[in-house]
Amino acid sequence: MIEINQISKVYNGKSVLNIDQLSIPKGQSFGLVGNNGAGKTTLFSLLLDLIQPSTGSISNNGIEVHQSEAWKPFTSSFIDESFLIGYLTPEEYFYFVGDLRNQSKADVDQLLAQFEDFFHGEILNQKKYLRDLSKGNQKKAGIVAALIGNPEVIILDEPFANLDPTTQIRLKKIIKDLSQQKGVSILVSSHDLMHVTDVCERIVVIDKGELVKDLKTNDATLKELEAYFEG
Numbered sequence: 001m002i003e004i005n006q007i008s009k010v011y012n013g014k015s016v017l018n019i020d021q022l023s024i025p026k027g028q029s030f031g032l033v034g035n036n037g038a039g040k041t042t043l044f045s046l047l048l049d050l051i052q053p054s055t056g057s058i059s060n061n062g063i064e065v066h067q068s069e070a071w072k073p074f075t076s077s078f079i080d081e082s083f084l085i086g087y088l089t090p091e092e093y094f095y096f097v098g099d100l101r102n103q104s105k106a107d108v109d110q111l112l113a114q115f116e117d118f119f120h121g122e123i124l125n126q127k128k129y130l131r132d133l134s135k136g137n138q139k140k141a142g143i144v145a146a147l148i149g150n151p152e153v154i155i156l157d158e159p160f161a162n163l164d165p166t167t168q169i170r171l172k173k174i175i176k177d178l179s180q181q182k183g184v185s186i187l188v189s190s191h192d193l194m195h196v197t198d199v200c201e202r203i204v205v206i207d208k209g210e211l212v213k214d215l216k217t218n219d220a221t222l223k224e225l226e227a228y229f230e231g
């Protein structure tokens with residue numbers, strides 16, 4: 001369970017995020033949408049203690065994320081390519097992350113084997129460094145690295161961006177399986193309203209840092225979101 005309380009982030013005197021209260025129960029597939037600059041990445045960065053809040057607190061499974069590191073073993077994420085290590089091959093990077101998460105090479109190989117389709121022959125055994133992969137393939141590697149070690153909470157910032165349609169469809173299935181079969185809390189931000197309504201049971205809209213909608217996804221949600229963003 002993630003609990004966000006009176007969180008705000010101010011840059012140069014300007015508030016870019018201001019959320020009074022938000023709870024994300026364990027196992028929820030949670031979608032975050034909002035226009036450019038709405039504060040999505042800021043919220044995810046606060047959840048991951050990548051930036052300090054101006055006020056308020058966030059707890060992950062009862063652990064305050066900027067007070068303790070005890071949330072790290074069960075939380076993983078892929079925000080952007082800065083999470084990758086450019087001079088490693090994907091395999092080297094996966095084993096490195098596996099090491100951090102107490103996974104043997106065999107454990108990592110077993111996980112990777114499940115993503116053969118998702119990788120589409122472009123990630124493993126390519127003898128290429130991560131820095132030399134296309135943006136989409138870097139994203140695939142970063143997303144799969146975030147799945148290593150059976151995390152209970154996974155945070156993905158715009159995971160569908162830069163992926164080809166086939167991979168987007170495969171990713172949707174992966175996200176659904178993680179939340180529905182494995183009880184993983186999965187937080188996804190996206191500009192793609194269709195994908196987010198497809199995979200998320202709950203969708204929160206933020207606008208200029210404020211929470212403006214909190215929807216339980218149903219057949220009418222996509223239309224409601226489209227109407228909202230049409231203005």
Ligand SMILES: Nc1ncnc2c1ncn2[C@@H]1O[C@H](COP(=O)(O)OP(=O)(O)OP(=O)(O)O)[C@@H](O)[C@H]1O
Pocket residue numbers: 011012016034035036037038039040041042043
């Ligand atoms: N380090 C920083 N210094 C100053 N302003 C910042 C900083 N980081 C983010 N901001 C501002 O905070 C606001 C929210 O940015 P954020 O990246 O969270 O938006 P977003 O919803 O993820 O946008 P996008 O959809 O374009 O990725 C923006 O106005 C941005 O310019």
